[in-house]
Amino acid sequence: MDAGYPILLNLTDRHVLVVGGGKIAARKINGLLTAGAIVTVIAPKLVDQIDTTKITWYQRNYEAADLRGETIIFAATDDENLNHQIWRSAGQTQWVNDVSNHRTSDFFNVAQVRTKKVLIGISTFGQSPSKAKRLKKQLQDWIGKEAE
Ligand SMILES: C[C@@]1(CC(=O)O)C2=NC(=C\c3[nH]c(c(CCC(=O)O)c3CC(=O)O)Cc3[nH]c(c(CC(=O)O)c3CCC(=O)O)/C=C3\N/C(=C\2)[C@@H](CCC(=O)O)[C@]3(C)CC(=O)O)/[C@H]1CCC(=O)O
Ligand SMILES: NC(=O)c1ccc[n+]([C@@H]2O[C@H](COP(=O)([O-])OP(=O)(O)OC[C@H]3O[C@@H](n4cnc5c(N)ncnc54)[C@H](O)[C@@H]3O)[C@@H](O)[C@H]2O)c1
Structure with a gap:
């Protein structure tokens, strides 16, 4: 994709x-x-x-x-x-x-970072799901402070 x-x-x-x-x-x-x-x-x-x-x-x-x-x-x-x-x-x-x-695949899932009010989806266009997972972990720390 x-x-x-x-x-x-x-x-x-x-x-x-x-x-x-x-x-x-x-x-x-x-x-x-x-x-x-x-x-x-x-x-x-x-x-x-x-x-x-x-x-x-x-x-x-x-x-x-x-x-x-x-x-x-x-x-x-x-x-x-x-x-x-x-x-x-x-x-x-x-x-x-x-x-x-x-x-x-006609569609993919994305790695998700969620709070009650915000959803961030991360895709690597199917190239590296494990990289998407790594980025998710980094964003989880950040989102707690920024998006509530
Ligand atoms: C993000 C996440 C969302 C979810 O699944 O909900 C997701 N994969 C996750 C994890 C993960 N997947 C794989 C590993 C092992 C390590 C590695 O190989 O990297 C791990 C790590 C783990 O499981 O810890 C292996 C793997 N995945 C796919 C293939 C086939 C291929 O690439 O062709 C193979 C090889 C299979 C094999 O050959 O055996 C395909 C896809 N996986 C996708 C999504 C889509 C593209 C996303 C994007 O654009 O980045 C897509 C295209 C389709 C889909 O599944 O929707 C989720 C994170 C969960 C989280 O957030 O914790
Ligand atoms: N997309 C991703 O994120 C990702 C990540 C890792 C692996 N994979 C891929 O996912 C595949 C599945 O991995 P898994 O760990 O879930 O395997 P698994 O062995 O745990 O499960 C396979 C399932 O398929 C079922 N099955 C087998 N033949 C069937 C049939 N003819 N009809 C209906 N059901 C049938 C089995 O009963 C079993 O429930 C792997 O082969 C790999 O290619 C994808």
Whole structure:
């Protein structure tokens, strides 16, 4: 992604699909739940950080028909080929985050620094997520003093 277009989504009561239930899926799912989304997860197994009482879980492998009717999709399995296939098979009105490849993602998450009144998002255009995380830590100190 060379340019990118930053937006802040209102996900309250909106449906989001997450394929995969591992560590990375858990990070995405917990962020989505905090934002008020209605989350469906498809995965044979879930890690403990995912609260099954807060999601709809289909305990099985992904099937092509799962994309039907979905708009925002996280392809978050540990099978890079499958994540890629999900991105390829999505239509023009569907948005896929392929967690294993920034080149085949329609949108990314950003590292976040939040207070009650301010949100700073940090992106490296997909080039270096760990750098985004480092910058976040530096900004966390600063924001406490400046933005309240
Ligand atoms: C910022 C943050 C937000 C979040 O996820 O919420 C985020 N990644 C975070 C952490 C992190 N990610 C990775 C590591 C291991 C160290 C390393 O490799 O660097 C760590 C560090 C850690 O986990 O501690 C590895 C990694 N990440 C991606 C790939 C695939 C690729 O690059 O192609 C691979 C290699 C996988 C592999 O090959 O195995 C892809 C993406 N990760 C993004 C976001 C998007 C671009 C953001 C940007 O523009 O900077 C993008 C494109 C898509 C997306 O996921 O949205 C979050 C900070 C959490 C926090 O704030 O604490
Ligand atoms: N975007 C990021 O920030 C980031 C960071 C680190 C790693 N990654 C990438 O994320 C991928 C996933 O990492 P993880 O630690 O969550 O892996 P993990 O092994 O913890 O979890 C993988 C999950 O995928 C599920 N799964 C496997 N095959 C499936 C299928 N056919 N249908 C549905 N679900 C299926 C498994 O049941 C499991 O729940 C890694 O392979 C890596 O490429 C991304």
